[in-house]
Amino acid sequence: EIVMTQSPATLSVSPGDRATLSCRASQSVSSNLAWYQQKPGQAPRLLVYGASVRATGIPARFSGSGSGTEFTLTISSLQSEDFAVYYCQQYHNWPPLFTFGPGTKVDIK
């Protein structure tokens, strides 16, 4: 099983600042990595897939990078609506055994 880890667990950021979230896979997942945002009481929302492709309707301030085992989600200038929990997910191994990271909570500094 591929284990996903995320750091930091919590990131305190001021509005307008840049946030950098990390995700690591226990073995290579190539570029088969997605990022989701979840706000309290809501379902997750797809932000990025293929490690770096923004999903439809996602603002340009969100960007993903990386491949293999190391990935980053960057929010260039945090807006109030961006304070949420962010999860990475791999969809690489066969048979399908999708795994999520434990999440990074981005809160207001």
Added chain:
Amino acid sequence: EVQLVESGGGLIQPGGSLRVSCAASGFAFSNYAMSWVRQAPGKGLEWVSVIHGSGGSRYYADSVKGRFTVSRDNSRNTLYLQIHSLRAEDTAIYYCAKAATPYDILVYFDYWGQGTLVTVSS
């Protein structure tokens, strides 16, 4: 517009069984794999199961294998998850999620339902 609406959650005693459903609309349901993902209160996301669009292939997380059964009725555009021998640790919101591309099963999820809460307690 894609819509996924879960139902069937509730309070169940340990050892009991339950079937949760996900009604889909706004896309060609039979062409897309569908997954169940759960989230225990205050915890992260845990993928539970996936079923191919045809219903022919099904896969499960090790934590639920043997107790959970995923199925679908493409004539009713509905996804199901049958849960047996419920345990306290199965308490969670159960989300259905749609594969982003047709015909593939190993795909990220582009739409999620709002979830249905299953609480296992005596």
